[in-house]
Amino acid sequence: MPADDQVLDRINELLDSPDLETTNTSMRIPNALREAAALAVRELGVAPSTTVLTSNALRAALEAVVMQAVLDRHYERYPQTRPALADLAIAAAELDGHPLAGQPELIRRSAGEVQQRHPDASPEDVLLWAEALTSAAA
Amino acid sequence: MSRIILLDNEAVQALGTPGHPKHRRLIAHAQVVARRKARTLPISVAIPTAVRVEAGWDRTNSAWAFVNQLRIADVPLGTKHADAAAAIRKRTGVSVADAHLGAAIQGAESDHVTVITSDPRDMRAAAEGRHIDVVTI
Numbered sequence: 001m002p003a004d005d006q007v008l009d010r011i012n013e014l015l016d017s018p019d020l021e022t023t024n025t026s027m028r029i030p031n032a033l034r035e036a037a038a039l040a041v042r043e044l045g046v047a048p049s050t051t052v053l054t055s056n057a058l059r060a061a062l063e064a065v066v067m068q069a070v071l072d073r074h075y076e077r078y079p080q081t082r083p084a085l086a087d088l089a090i091a092a093a094e095l096d097g098h099p100l101a102g103q104p105e106l107i108r109r110s111a112g113e114v115q116q117r118h119p120d121a122s123p124e125d126v127l128l129w130a131e132a133l134t135s136a137a138a
Numbered sequence: 139m140s141r142i143i144l145l146d147n148e149a150v151q152a153l154g155t156p157g158h159p160k161h162r163r164l165i166a167h168a169q170v171v172a173r174r175k176a177r178t179l180p181i182s183v184a185i186p187t188a189v190r191v192e193a194g195w196d197r198t199n200s201a202w203a204f205v206n207q208l209r210i211a212d213v214p215l216g217t218k219h220a221d222a223a224a225a226i227r228k229r230t231g232v233s234v235a236d237a238h239l240g241a242a243i244q245g246a247e248s249d250h251v252t253v254i255t256s257d258p259r260d261m262r263a264a265a266e267g268r269h270i271d272v273v274t275i
Contacts, residue, residue, distance in 0.1 A: 063175050092170045095167060123170065
């Protein structure tokens, strides 16, 4: 097994661990960030504690990193599986039950038009563009 | 607003098999999930264990290494879900795996549920009225 796979598997294993024991760490957090987190917890109720808020944010970041690393490795091995912007926009619409999910050709056309002007456009940008096209046509 | 995405048998097969005609489409869905996680949006992917059995997805088998790493959680067939699935199966006549999917749909705590499936009719039957977004593959 390549080392990268071992690393990804170990991170996944740790993320899935039921061990909720906490530890004092030597991680240094900027004072202003810590104060902002404390205020958000106390005044906005975003989490039961700053520890939970920090842990949740760190977990989300690590899950995203692992998933993207796994997908990037897959794209290296199978380049033909890498989705285009239009594919991502269609997938996003489908997952959300977006009203335009049933019009993949419109989304593909929109992706092409958006990408010409904004090469770094996101799938959500494409869906907005497609919505604008349908509104203008109505 | 949180969302959980549930996979059926064919969705798992497509995701785990690069040569599958629907593989690229499932990869696009996985990539959208990864992008949303990176934006800390509350989204997750799960599979009822009865569906995993039907699909032959053995987490200890290296053939499933890629899918294993994609952070797809099991929805176990514990007592509560087994009771719910048995009732769904009796009421709707769907398969055991689809009944477990139905129990997972009905018991989901997320605000929104999406099911990726090759059998939308059975999924809607198993959902028994709970609103779901269905992606038909």
